[in-house]
Amino acid sequence: MAAAKFDVPELKDYPIIPKLKKDAMAHSAPYVAKEEFQTKLGYPGELIDNWKEVAIEKMGELTDKYRSLSVYLDSCVKCGACTDKCHYYLGTTDPKNMPVARQDLFRKVYRRYYTLAGKIVPKLVGAEDLTEEVLDDWYTYFHQCSQCRRCSVYCPYGIDTAEISMAAREIMDTVGKGQKYCNEIIGKAQVLGNNLGLPEPALIDTLEGLEEDIEDETGVQVKLPLDVKGADVLLITPSADFFAEPHIDGLIGYAKVFHEADVSWTMSSYASEAANFGMFIGSYENMQKLALRIRQAALDLGVKRIVFGECGHAWRVAYSFLNTLAGPFDFLDSNYPVPQHICEVTHGFIQDGTIKLDKSGNDHMTLTYHDSCNVARASRMGDTPGGQFTIPRDIIKASCNDYYDMPEHSIKEGTYCCGGGGGLLTDDLIELRVKGAMPRMQALKQVTEQNGVTHMAAICAICKSQFSKIFPYYDFQMDQIVSVHQLVSNAIVLTGQTDGGSDEEDTKDAEQAA
C-alpha cells in the first residue's frame, strides 16, 4: 500500500463532532472531462465564453423542472441540524462539507439571481454573484458529495443535498465543466453497454472461466448464461461483478442460487451494466438512455422478469426510477415486481426452502453488514418499508453463524456512506475517499474490537471497490469486505455437489491470499 500523502483520520473510540477547519479540502477536485467525452454526452467540450449567463439560465430551468430543488432552495432555515451528518464533514472537517454549507454554495447564487431579497440586499441574506471562484468552489465541493442522502434523513424538511449536487453538476456539464470519471463512464456505457467498456467476447470469456471455476470447486455445472433468448429472468448486474474482488464471488453466488432453484436466466451483452452514472451528473436524459438499454434487452431476449444484482446506486435507479424512465413494463410477468433485487429473489428461496444453506461454510468469518446508502435511503426491498434492512440481514444470518450489527447510528437509515459513492470512486479523489470513510471505519473498528468481527458484507459494487481500496489505510485487510452473495455462495448446498463445504472454504482462502 502506498504511503498516504495526507493525514489519515485517527479512529476514536466513539464518534465526535470535529471543530471546523476552513478550506481543509479546498485542494481536492477531480480531473475535468476532456472534450471528446463531453461532446459525446451532448455537452460543450470546454468552459464556454458566456458560461455565466448560461449557468444562471440553466439554474432557472432546473428550478422550474424539479420541485425538490425549488422547495429546498427556499426552505432551509439554517437550523444546523444537518451540519454534523455528512461523512465528508466528519472526515475532512472542511465546513463546506456540511450539507447546508454545500447547499449554500448553490443557494447563494440562486438567491442573488432569483429572489427579491437577494437582488436588493444580497449581503444581508448571504446572496452572491456567480463568479469564477464560485464556480471553482462548486466544482470542488459538489464533487465532495456522494449523494448518499444521509443529510435528508435528519433535515426537518427532508432537504436532500444530493438533489442540489446533481443540479450543480448538470449546470457545470452544461457550461462545459464536466467531471472526467463520470462522463467517460457514461460514454462507454452508452456505446458498449457497460461502464468498463468490456466488449462481448471478453464477457463470454470471463463467464466461461467462471463456469469452469465453479465446476472445479463443486463438481456441479453451474451456468452463467449470456444473451439467451427466451430465458425467464434477465439479470442486470454491475460490470464490476465480472472481474473485481469481492464482486465476482457475489456473481458466482447469484448463479448458484438460480441454478439450485432451477430458474432459467440470462445476462445481456447489450445491457451489461446495472450502475447508471447518469444519476450522478443529474442528467435525466443520460440516465434515461442507459435505462432504455435495459428495456431493449428485455424485449430482445423475450424475458419475463428483470432482476438486479448487488449494486447500491443501480438499485436506486432500478427500484425508484426504472419504471419512470423506461416503463411501462407491461410486457413482463406481472406476478413479479419490476425490477426485483437479487436479495429479494434469494430471500424468497431461503424462506420457501428451495435452497438450503450450510452456515458452517462461513465459519471462518464473523460478519457485520454495511447498509449501502442508496439501498437504505432511496429504495426498498420486499413489501414493507424497511425491507431493505431486514432482507439482506436475513440472508446473511441464514448463511453464517456469527453476525453483529455496527452501532445503531451508523446503520439502516443512518448508515454512513463508504466514501466513494456518487461518482467519486476515482483515484484523483483518493484523499477524499479515505477521509470520507472515517465514520464507517470508526463503527467497523468498534465491532471489530467488541465482537470480534472479521468481515463486512455489502451489496453495492462501489462500496465493495471503495472498501477494498481504503481498508489498508485504516489497518484493515483488503479482503475483509465481502459480497452478500459470496456468503450465500459459500453456504449454499448444491444438489450433486462432490466436495464438502469445508473444502470450498479452503479454496476460497487460497484465492484471497493469492
Add this chain to the structure above:
Amino acid sequence: MSILFAILFYAATAILVFGVAYKVRKYIKTPAPLKIPTTPAPTTRSGVAFRMLKEITIFESLFKSNKWIWLFGWLFHFGLLLVLLRHLRYFTDPVWWWVALLQPFGKYASIAMLFGLCGLLLRRIVVDRVRYISAPSDYLMLLLIIGIGTTGALMTFVTHTDIVTLKSYLLGLMVFDIRTMPTDIILVIHLSLVILLMVIFPISKLLHAPGVFFSPTRNQVDNPREKRHISAWAIKLESSK
C-alpha cells in the same frame, strides 16, 4: 396613526397572502419528475399523511437529528402557535369558546416561545458550525421575532395597553371601518414589527412553513414499482424521441 397603520396592515396582509399564494402555486406547478422519498417511507397515501403530521406536530426528523435544536425549536413553534391562536380573540366577537379556553395557556406560551428563541439564538452564536452557516438575516429574523414576543409579553405582564380600544380598532379593520388605535409606544413597536414580519414572510426562509408540505422526500408515496410515476415534461421528452 390609525390610518397609517390601517394602510400598512392592508398592504402587509396583501403581500403575505399573495406572496405565499404565488410561491405555493409555483411549488404546485413545478413537477417532481422522479420518486425520491427518503426511505423507509410509507407505501400508502394515508401513511404519508401520518408521516407529514408527525413532521409538522412533533418535528420527527429534527428529533432524530439534534435534541437541543428540537427542544428550542419545538418550544418556540408550539408557543407561537398558542400565542397566535390566543390573538384570535382580538378578531372575533364574541370570542370563540375554544379560543377563550386557551387564554391562560396562551399567556405563558409567550414565555416558552421566547425561551426557545433565545436558545436558538444562543446556539447560532456559540456553536461554530451554526455560526458558519448564518447570514446576517438569520440573526435578524430571530431578533425580530424575539422583539415581537418581548413587546407582546410586556403588554401581557407589565404595561397593559387599552385592549378594548385595540379590539375595536382591529374588528373595524376587518370590515373596512377605520376606528382609533391606541398609541402607546410598546404597542406601536409590536405592531410595526409584526407588519415587517408579514412583509418578509414570502421572500425569506419563513417559506419553510408552506415548503415543508411540498418536500418530495417527505410527501411522496413509496410505490414506484407498483405505479408508474411520470411528469409532464418527461412525457414530452419521450414523445419527442
